[in-house]
Amino acid sequence: MELLGNHKILKPIITAFLAIMILMSSSIAMGADTKITATKTQLRALFIQKIPKYVLWPEQEDPAKDSKEGTPYTVATIDKESLLPYFNKPESFKLVRWPVANCQVLFLDSKNPRVIAAIIQRVKDKPILTIGQNPDFMRMGGIINFVESGSRMKLQVNICAARKAGLTISSKLLKLSEIYCGDEKE
Amino acid sequence: MILFRKAIFAFFFLSLFISGGILPFYAEAAEPDxxxxxQLDLEGLLDVEVISPTSRKQSLENIAGSYTILTEEDIKASGAMSVPEALRVVPGVLVTRMDTNKWAIGIRGFNGMFNSKQLILIDNRPITSPFYSEVIWSNNDLPIELVKRIEVIRGPWTSLWGSESLNGVIKIITKSAEEMKGTQSVTVVGTDGVNQMIRQGGEILGDGDFMVYAKGGYEAGKSYKVKGESHKGSRDLVKGAAGFRSDWQNAFTDQLTVQGDISASSITEKSPPGTPFSADRDKKEYGGYAQFTWDRATGIDSGMQFRTSYTRSATTFDDLDGISNTVDAEFLYSAEQFGIHLMTFGAGGRYFWDSFDQGKHVKVHNDKFSRMDVSAFAQDKMTLIEESLFLTLGLKLDYSGKGKLSPQATARLLYTAEEDEYWLAASRATKTPSNWAREGRYEVRFRDKRYEVDATGGLDSEELTSLEAGYRRIFSDNLKFDLSLYFNSYDKLLTLSYDEDTRIATPTSSLCGLTYGTEASIDWKALPRLTLRPSVSLSNQDFTGSSINSPGFSPPLNSPIYDLRLQALIDLADNWDLDLFGSYLNSMDNTELTTGFRLDTRLAWRPVPNLSLELIGSSLLSPVTEGNFTTEPSGSLRVIWNF
Structure with a gap:
């Protein structure tokens, strides 16, 4: 133990470390809150599953055309793992990883804005509803963008990009969103 | 001694156990219902309040290799003031401060300064000197506040990065100009000296951003314990640097970057024993570089990049003064996924020229030296089973000047499931000996006798055949485990052969042997306010030959070592952080080794959002073992102010 004697400082450090851990373990979790809350990812996933109801695809592309029930919408995304826990209705939505040959909705959740721009370039003339979460998404030619406003999520809709893609956005969705044509706010 | 080692092990595992006991009560923080x-409609969703997730999402690396990433937050938490210091927390990497401005860095059982066997890149530009195969840190004094990420890749990745990356690659990625808008001042005052950095960033020409910085510092110099005795190191380091970076976006998919810096330093050099080539006089060094990069994204994993740079540095080893220049260019193309194939191609070239003022003690064969290197590589990542099984095949061809063409090959298999992944790799790598090994003429001491080192030419490439395996698992959003195993067989490693009669030491390609070992690490948010990162590295080397412990070319340690590290990141209260890093390195056969026990601490306080005050303690515990090279403790106050 003589060697430990060289480390008089060691003991208080270990003691302090353990004390901190015990202190922190006794901190009490906060009580329930009446406001409806959601994490960003969860809220975006919910929006992605609501928005298609307010969008009309060209007839041959619309999954709702076949039957009353409709075939599921194919939603392509880059980070599939993070959305997967919130997509639990396989009869309505099929979540796949981009790139895919066919999809109706494309959620561009890449952190790299240049990747987002490159993918938009590729799909902008196809009937694919591009959804993003980037401040430049409207300028890049994306169709629907999530923006944070305080502690709420707001929607931006680029009607010119939608028109180019052959998609019709319902007036209800437009009423709840900020409307853009490319860079310009309408 | 044995008792003490047991105590260390016991503490290490006890701390894991205790936090493990607390964990189940906090395992899963509930997500909102x-x-x-x-059931909410669109209007309802617009009224939902956004909250931050309670747990940090862990993700798998998706790479068939041994890999550690240090983020900006990790670097800050480590209290590191320079790049080599930041690398201390990385499992499998040995960092030794050899003098005020000299560092020895080694990966997986190697250490040393010259002919080092890993490649270090800043923004894809190699900073490892092509002549010496060493990083001259005094000319590469990148302010740590500009670093966005450090990626450490252990194992041979020569199929991608070429001959110099025999044992691994350390990639330093700096922040973009856009991420450095505004003004930042970083002041460090402490027992080691003072340092001041200031940077200013803003917009330029519409879609562009720029950043300029300047820094200056003074370090009085430390004392070092070498084989139990205290020695003074070099004194009065005065250094200054200035640099810039500018990024332009074009059509959103392209980024053009121009960056560069210049630096100069002066020091009264008297290095502690064991540090090669001390000038024992006042010396001045300078360096600088300029780089242009064009980067285009064409999809998630696809794109193209062109990079070219010019680097110049003036360095002194003992009494040998040298000026080296390097021009390089490379082009990388990553194709779109085509069927099962994801292909990447690259080609590059480098020309370097050096000129020397011969010294009395240290000379080189040629006053002027130049060489042209070219290389090309292809890599294919094949998807064998959709989203789960991938095979990567890679081949690089390196051609250096008069040398021969050396192929670098690798095959890597990755199996990834939802929460875990397994990988296997087999690689064949070669490393051209540094020119220093062929050119340098100097004296070394070996077994208390002096020898004149004289290269007679005819050195072969160092060879490595490597087998690696790994396993990573995400146990919960808060807990991730990473394990790698390696078995490396080296042949024709460079060493010195001593002739007692003529007292001449000749570099020869004659050292062969094995290294094998493992790195295991855990990243664990044990409590909402506590993150623990324990890691264990074990490494054993088995090299035969008489001159193993001779000075020279970053030799294998040739001693079984174990290395325990524990990083604890504690969120004490709002705006207060306490970060601790403890490490213990020792050999299992009582060979004298670099360090013993080490403790670094950082206490940070942010009184207002744009101001942070940190108390940083480094090497707080003196080593118990009579390790052969350790620094004395130091303390600093760092003030970071954004305005």
Whole structure:
């Protein structure tokens, strides 16, 4: 133990470390809150599953055309793992990883804005509803963008990009969103 | 001694156990109720309050290799003031401060300064000197506040990065100009000296951003314990640097970057024993570089990049003064996924020229030296089973000047499931000996006798055949485990052969042997306010030959070592952080080795959002073992102010 004697400082450090851990373990979790809350990812996933109801695809592309029930919408995304826990209705939505040959909705959740721009370039003339979460998404030619406003999520809709893609956005969705044509706010 | 080692082990595992006992009560923080949310209509969703997730999402690396990433936050938490210091927390990497401005860095059982066997890149530009195969840190004094990420890749990745990356690659990625808008001042005052950095960033020409910085510092110099005795190191380091970076976006998919810096330093050099080539006089060094990069994204994993740079540095080893220049260019093309194939191609070239003022003690064969290197590589990542099984095949051809063409090959298999992944790799790598090994003429001491080192030419490439395996698992959003195993067989490693009669030491390609070992690490948010990162590295080397412990070319340690590290990141209160890093390195056969026990601490306080005050303690515990090279403790106050 003589060697430990060289480390008089060691003991208080270990003691302090353990004390901190015990202190922190006794901190009490906060009580329930009446406001409806959601994490960003969860809220975006919910929006992605609501928005298609307010969008009309060209007839041959619309999954709702076949039957009353409709075939599921194919939603392509880059980070599939993070959305997967919130997509639990396989009869309505099929979540796949981009790139895919066919999809109706494309959620561009890449952190790299240049990747987002490159993918938009590729799909902008196809009937694919591009959804993003980037401040430049409207300028890049994306169709629907999530923006944070305080502690709420707001929607931006680029009607010119939608028109180019052959998609019709319902007036209800437009009423709840900020409307853009490319860079310009309408 | 044995008792003490047991105590260290016991503490290490006890701390794991205790936190493990607390964990189950906090294992999963509940996510907001999803059923009530699903019933909301669009208007309802617009009224939902966004909250931050309680747990940090862990993700798998998706790479068939041994890999550690240090983020900006990790670097800050480590209290590191320079790049080599930041690398201390990385499992499998040995960092030794050899003098005020000299560092020895080694990966997986190697250490040393010259002919080092890993490649270090800043923004894809190699900073490892092509002549010496060493990083001259005094000319590469990148302010740590500009670093966005450090990626450490252990194992041979020569199929991608070429001959110099025999044992691994350390990639330093700096922040973009856009991420450095505004003004930042970083002041460090402490027992080691003072340092001041200031940077200013803003917009330029519409879609562009720029950043300029300047820094200056003074370090009085430390004392070092070498084989139990205290020695003074070099004194009065005065250094200054200035640099810039500018990024332009073009059509959103392209980024053009121009960056560069210049630096100069002066020091009264008297290095502690064991540090090669001390000038024992006042010396001045300078360096600088300029780089242009064009980067285009064409999809998630596809794109193209062109990079070219010019680097110049003036360095002194003992009494040998040298000026080296390097021009390089490379082009990388990553194709779109085509069927099962994801292909990447690259080609590059480098020309370097050096000129020397011969010294009395240290000379080189040629006053002027130049060489042209070219290389090309292809890599294919094949998807064998959709989203789960991938095979990567890679081949690089390196051609250096008069040398021969050396192929670098690798095959890597990755199996990834939802929460875990397994990988296997087999690689064949070669490393051209540094020119220093062929050119340098100097004296070394070996077994208390002096020898004149004289290269007679005819050195072969160093060879490595490597087998690696790994396993990573995400146990919960808060807990991730990473394990790698390696078995490396080296042949024709460079060493010195001593002739007692003529007292001449000749570099020869004659050292062969094995290294094998493992690195295991855990990243664990044990409590909402506590993150623990324990790691264990074990490494054993088995090299035969008489001159193993001779000075020279970053030799294998040739001693079984174990290395325990524990990083504890504690969120004490709002705006207060306490970060601790303890490490213990020792050999299992009582060979004298670099360090013993080490403790670094950082206490940070942010009184207002744009100001942070940190108390940083480094090497707080003196080593118990009579390790052969250790620094004395130091303390600093760092003030970071954004305005």
């Amino acid at each position: 999803s059923s009530s949310l699903e």
